Amino acid sequence: MSAPALRLSGVKKRFGRSEIIKGVDLTIPMGERHAIIGPNGAGKSTLFNLISARFPVTAGRIELKGEDVTGLRPFEINRKGLSRSFQITNIFPRLTVFENLRCAVLWSLGYKYSFWHRLEGLRDAREKAEQVLEDIGLMRRRDTPAGILSYAEQRALEIGITIAGGADVILLDEPTAGMSRSETDEAVALIRRVSENRTLVMVEHDMSVVFGLADRISVLVYGDIIATGAPGEIRSNATVQEAYLGTSFAHA
């Protein structure tokens, strides 16, 4: 039995006097597609920021593939195989789409801070970046500065940058936020493709996306996980229904 991809024990986060995450315990096995849902302000994005070390935890412990990563810095956690996307698009706006992706693969290929390799000579970096370019369907926009892409294209690039480095644990923060129905469908297909053979954790508001993609779902309400289980269990869980009373969840 291999170690779980992620294990959170007693994770807490306090901003000033308000406790946003109130002791989360969560274990996500390797290869699972896990969704975190919950009403607005439940702390979903904060939880992501804690796992990816964007914020330090106030208390508790985070293990990545069996290794304690609490207190490490984002780039250190990334190097250990965890990669994340952001709810608000977070790309390199002045670099081209291709350069964005190439930057995202350089570390994982071991080029580090090299100033003795010529980028053009790095076939592996080019091929890998181009592979991702094709996966996310932006081949046509290869040499366009990322800052002038359309919103949906930037969202796709956001996912591309996240997966390009080959991390085996992927965190996606509201990957379909602000998308139209057809754009969402495309994004779901993309997420399904790129999360194969990887562990996926995502925060998502769109219930059809959640129930279509996730193997298991956790419900976060006011900093507590009130339920974790397969989609069917979550749907019929009384506590969850209560928490979501009067929202779109009832109709999902």
Added chain:
Amino acid sequence: MSQVLLHRNRLMVWGGTLAVMALLPVVFSQGFAISLLCQIGIMAIFALSYNMLLGQTGLLSFGHAVYYGLGAFVTLHVLNANLGIPVTLLPLAGGAAGLLAGIVLGWVSTKRAGTTFAMISLGIGEMVAASSLMFPGFFGGEGGVSGNRVTGKGLFGITYGPQIEMYYLIAGWAFVCMIAMFALTQTPLGRMANAVRDNPERAEFVGYNPQWVRYLMLVLSGLFAGIAGGLTALNYEIVTAESLSAHTSGAVLLMAFVGGVGFFYGPVIGAVLITVLQIAVAGLTKAWLFYFGVFFLVMVLYAPGGLASLLVMHKRLWQARMMGWLLPSYLLAAVPGLILFGGTIVMVEMAYALLGGAELGGSEVKVFGFVVDASSGLAWAAAAIVAGLGMLLLKRALREVSYQWNNVHAALTRGMTA
């Protein structure tokens, strides 16, 4: 296929650069021209090294002269120590000094980016400049440090005595440094510097420590600034505290910015233009620093991409054969532009005359070959009316220019999507 073309293009550009550098002193062979070319070559290296920070890594430094000045002082001390190092290689001593200074000082300054970095760079600059007066043993006090670059018969009779030999030494180093700095932009570190400039947080989430990227870029930029300093030391055979001062830091910022920080060669254009203007305008008027300030302001406000970006914009039009659309409106704007320019200059010169900078004694001042009396209200009124008229007309003409630009831009985008 396109790779091969790209390579051939680059080879041609570098070959052309080398040829121009070799031929310039043949075309401009007067003594002052050679001195000017030497100065340009040094400033080109210095400005390019500055742009490794500002343009490539997004670090606005107000203290880059520290690395340049320390490089210059160390080079002269090594020269004076008679260690038997060939003069040709002495700029490397300056480079080593710049590198070492970067390793020590950069550790502090690159902890943060943005405003914090700018403030720390200013502080370090002031600190080093102040210490130059506290340690006269090394910095030579007010008089600076001097040396003699002619150390012997030299290899093949090249003693670096004649200025033209010095020019070729500078040109050779400038060429090597330019290639090295360009090559750096094409490496993983160079690209990640751009990534850190664009979005340090995202760089961190693809495995890079932005602080470390900034630090390495600063250290390497210190190396090249130090080489430029070493060449200055050999060129003038004297270095004073001026070379590490905020004034020098400001000058290199000006060059890089005016030339264009978004393009590799932008700072070279800036170095050429500012160095030539410095000498040409300073010879004409005492108000030259004022004109520099105005020029910098106009560039910041109206052409923040620098001259290089203007060139690139017009190159695209030229290739699309659309320059004809714009030329009439440019000419239309040039006339009131010159009127405004003339009126302003007369006023500035009169102001300087009144403030005691008069050349001819009293309040009379010579502008454009005419003698004007700065104490006369009529002269002021006339100049103000001319400048005001120029400004009014220029405003209208610029409306036409921007209208034509929009036309051209629309046509170009149509052409791209078609």
